[in-house]
Amino acid sequence: MFRLSVPLLCLALLLNACANHMTLKRETNVKSSNTIFLRPTMDKSVYVEIRNTSDNPHATLLDLPARLQAKGYTIVQDPDKAHYTVQVTTVFAAKAKPGATIDSLIAGGFGGMIGGSIGAASALGSRAGYGWIPGGAAIGAAAGLVGSKLTEDEQMSLVVDTQIIERTKELVEQTLTSQTTPGTGMPTASTGLFNLGGPSVSPPHAGDSVESSQETRRGYERLHKNRSAAMAQEMWMNEKDAVHDLVLRLTESISGLF
Secondary structure, rough: OOOHHHHHHHHHHHHHHHEEEEOOOEEEEEEEOOOOOOOOOOOEEEEEEEEEEEOOOOOOOOHHHHHHHOOOOEEEOHHHHHHEEEEEEEEEEEEEEEOOHHHHHHHHOOOOOOOHHHHHHHHHHHOOOOOOOHHHHHHHHHHHHHHHOEEEEEEEEEEEEEEEEEEEEEEEEEEEEEEEEEOOOOOOOOOOOOOOOOEEOOOOOOOOEEEEEEEEEEEEEEEEEEEEEEEEEEOOHHHHHHHHHHHHHHHHHOOOOO
């Protein structure tokens, strides 16, 4: 029975190591925290403000004004003369840790924290520690780990916060609610055969503290906010090319709101 269990356990480890590996053609995905609907209007004037607070200077959506112009909008330099004010800020641009998902990147919503959700997700994909494994299986696991590193996919992530101020003819009163989850989302120790001694993570936001704030606005404008994220996955990824692709995808996504 023991001799049979060792090969089966080795096979399970190798199959687990092959997950999320050998993506030869770059795959990209884009997702937003919420949908924005803008009211149709004949006034196509837009003031655009683009910023980048990430560590990557290439992760700026500089082509957004040109995309809007191509759709018939006029870019103005005075925000007081614009029907739409569009503010876009790149808040995160870096390689994602194994196990991070695009859902974890937008979980905090506009202005929310990113680090905790990524930390929790990355722990799910961690292969740190094998716990109780028979000697022969441990050798197979080590060999599988070395082989997996050679073909391991890399992930690049970009996160953008977008705020759109839309002028209205009628008086608008809005109550905006924002929540942040400052918890760390750190993994907790796990034991047992099926967990193989690796870390596990409690349910999302378990044990985290949630801060909530409300803002009431009254005036002749309507405010829209959302967070968008783009993620690329590829084996032997070229980081600069991946960032270029993700910037393009996010630019298309935001310009698609108009």
